[in-house]
Amino acid sequence: MSGVRGTEIMAAAGAREIRDGEVVVVGIGLPWVACVLAKRTHAPRLTFLLEIGVMNAEPKDTPVGVADPRNFYRATCWTSFRDVMGMSLQRGVVDVGFLGTLEIDGFGNLNTTLLKDESGKVRYFNGSAGGNDTASLARRVIVIMRHEKRKLRQAVAHLTSPGFVGGRGRRELGLRGDGPHRLITDNAIIGFDPDTHAAMLLSLHPVARLEDVVENTGFPLRIPSEVPTTPLPTPEEVRLLQEEIDPKGIYLG
Amino acid sequence: MSGVRGTEIMAAAGAREIRDGEVVVVGIGLPWVACVLAKRTHAPRLTFLLEIGVMNAEPKDTPVGVADPRNFYRATCWTSFRDVMGMSLQRGVVDVGFLGTLEIDGFGNLNTTLLKDESGKVRYFNGSAGGNDTASLARRVIVIMRHEKRKLRQAVAHLTSPGFVGGRGRRELGLRGDGPHRLITDNAIIGFDPDTHAAMLLSLHPVARLEDVVENTGFPLRIPSEVPTTPLPTPEEVRLLQEEIDPKGIYLG
């Protein structure tokens, strides 16, 4: 399996975090790929919600964004933001919010708004969209992103979507849900200590080296004495990803 | 036109209070009959809203209540209470709320909840339903009811739907809209003084006698020196009422 791409390991690892029958609000990109993979493998009863108002679509073609009509195909409900994000997410019935991000810190706070270069010059990006809402309200939040030191930071340049802000608990912050649950990168799977909310390494992908992970993580990361290895995607998972879910490599490429 | 029934005079007088192009929230009974008559005569561009979530239906058969599916026929929109009463009525775009009632007082306050007999024994009726909402929020409120002393009272037994409570203005009461505009009975049309909000006789129906109106009105009623006569329904209005709108006399009988 040396030919397995990092994105495929990420997608498969993300998919495995979803349990069958759960309700998931999904951002576009690798979160979308991971959830489609979960639905087509071990989680056929997944409820798959898009913030724009689509439930359980079964796209035939890979959408290029959340509002791409490719995302509407064979849905069980076409509805609205009020319905999905108000009447499901804020209502408290969404098990998993699955997000990408520009930056994350060691307490799972996310930045999707802006980056600053060394001179302090600001560069703007997409902002929150449904990200803050999902991070604030889903029962658990899963984040998927490339493992780079400039992305896994001691402090995010802008706190767009809260995790355990300052290490504090969710209720204390006025937030709902249990907060950040997993950070899945192309090197590792990282969790958060249930008490201190601090980041801790849960498993290392077969292709990754522990010293690279430590080197490329800008926040303190607790390392267990024995580091498990993340399972590689199965051949069937790789086939689904490459042949059916994202054959053009829009997100996996 | 001696054969014209009181209900028909009421319906026609009610219809004439509606201007073409207005948006009306309608209760069932004579308000419904009056608005259908308006729509089929001088107000074809009337927007006809039912609280349950129906817009502009064109019933073929007389419905027996607001939730009778006869009210759904040829509607331009099937929707919800939230939409009609929230997104139109509370939104402030409803010109006329057209209501029936058990009792009314001289400031246009309505009771649809309960009556008390002389011993103080309480008898319950339908309650508010959309009545309070309509009275609180429509731009102007038109009430239609039989002219009986026990119904036009000095004080209502229960203030279900506010008009000019205690003679006070609508803003002072925390309410929107301009409040009660017309009370249409089988004897007369009554309005409300723009400054004092007190009831005043506007016109007397051809069949009615002024002394009967005074006698059968339980609240002070200002009588102008010259009392105009309410126009009778035209033969075409009577025909529409009797042959098309309520041929079985469900509300007119």
Place this chain on the structure above:
Amino acid sequence: MTNKVKTVAEVVQTIPDGSHIALGGFAINRGCIAVSHELIRQQKKNLTLSQGVVGLDTDLLVGAGLVSRLIMGGGSLDRFGPVHCVNRARESRSVDAHDYSSLTICFRYLAGALGLSFIPVKSLLASEVLERLEAGSAAKDVQRMKCPFTGEEYLLLRALNPDVSFVHVQVADYDGNSQIHGARWENEEQAKAGRRVIVITEELVPTEYIQRFPEKTIIPAHRVEAVIHQPFGAHPTAVFQCYDFDADHLRLYVDHVKRVERVPEYLKTYVLGTKDHWEYLDKVGGLRRMNELKADRVLGY
């Protein structure tokens, strides 16, 4: 996907005494009649019942003495008469009735459905409806407030989250995706506010049918715990595009319940004396009668 289909008896067995139940009927339309009957057969006690405009479904439950608290916006059987049992129970104070309006009940559900614990509304101010709420056991559910942005006076309503919300719908799939035809009053909010959501459907369809009309799905599967497939489950009330109300039976009902002494007779004959809704349907005229009530394809009633 999954198969959530259950009988009404199975569902009602899971409802503890003292539960807060919300019914989706409105006067004589889409009443949760099969549910009310089964609650009576199983003799549930001490229920809190909420509904926008209470109709036959709730009148039955109150008449049978199952309800100790009513949260309602109004009540009627349209031209067939008032909700006699409800009104009588209020007069005798055998139920604690919280009177709202249609919009304010809808907004209490709306807050619950949106995951808010409160919502502002502009109704009920300057009315005795509000004064009575503030003076009774509902005082904990209402609060006046000025808008912090405009200074305008508002009523704040506490969210209403029923333990179990029942809605009678025309079409649902095995997984619970539910579609309502015609007007929907506060059903979307009432359902989505529920901690548990049960739909009673006239017709059970494959998900593929739902996928043909996804814009009609008002209650999505992931909110639905169980689907009760009960054709004519709302008789004698109407279900648009399925069947008309049964005027004869509505008159028979009112004729019984308008006098308190005759309520038990109705309950005995039509509810306690039938083991399930099919037997009830046979008793009220069976296939032949239901065929008479069947909706016209064009008119929908």
Place this chain on the structure above:
Amino acid sequence: MTNKVKTVAEVVQTIPDGSHIALGGFAINRGCIAVSHELIRQQKKNLTLSQGVVGLDTDLLVGAGLVSRLIMGGGSLDRFGPVHCVNRARESRSVDAHDYSSLTICFRYLAGALGLSFIPVKSLLASEVLERLEAGSAAKDVQRMKCPFTGEEYLLLRALNPDVSFVHVQVADYDGNSQIHGARWENEEQAKAGRRVIVITEELVPTEYIQRFPEKTIIPAHRVEAVIHQPFGAHPTAVFQCYDFDADHLRLYVDHVKRVERVPEYLKTYVLGTKDHWEYLDKVGGLRRMNELKADRVLGY
């Protein structure tokens, strides 16, 4: 009923400089492109622009310098790139940007649509998004509050009532009854919050068609001031069941606007250099290209 059909030029002529305009597009779907073009042709100034997730329609307006304030939940052209003009304007502070999230923009519209002046929400707390709002010119629009019933912490949002709300829809009748196919994001709230509501429709139908599918009417006629009949009015964004987004033109757009110097070239060629949307459509490939983009009957794109 009435005939509210107007041209986009007629409608835009009635919009004063300084207006608050809400656009109904989302990234690259149902963008109000014909409206943005005409606003630019008529050189409106000092606009406040609100949108849930800003897309090509808003990026154009900002790139052309018409916008002084942005109220937004996010922004993207999906895989085609970021909203370069918007992001650049924020970096140079040439617009006063109020950043929310999708839910909070939707809720600001929802309050406005429901006739409330405020609404609670559980998002944005404990975030820098809220801190920035509180620190800037949006401070008057947000307020923290504890629920009087539960003590839970909430953010109160001021209602958003745009002067003019534009929504691009698939189907509308001459009177304004408008039906949206597929996902609707915050369009219902955004439209109904508007003081004036303008729909741009792909297809103009008789009311009889609306009456066949009344459950699909999202914006009712009595809220609609004018109907602009402009087929392909959302090009190069997608309109579900009508046409796909034009990937070639989106790339061409991004290729221009990613550098500030090339924005005027795009505007000159495709907007200011065309007298109306028909001429624009001819310039971007005309009938042949539109036919290539036409939606597949089964897939809807």
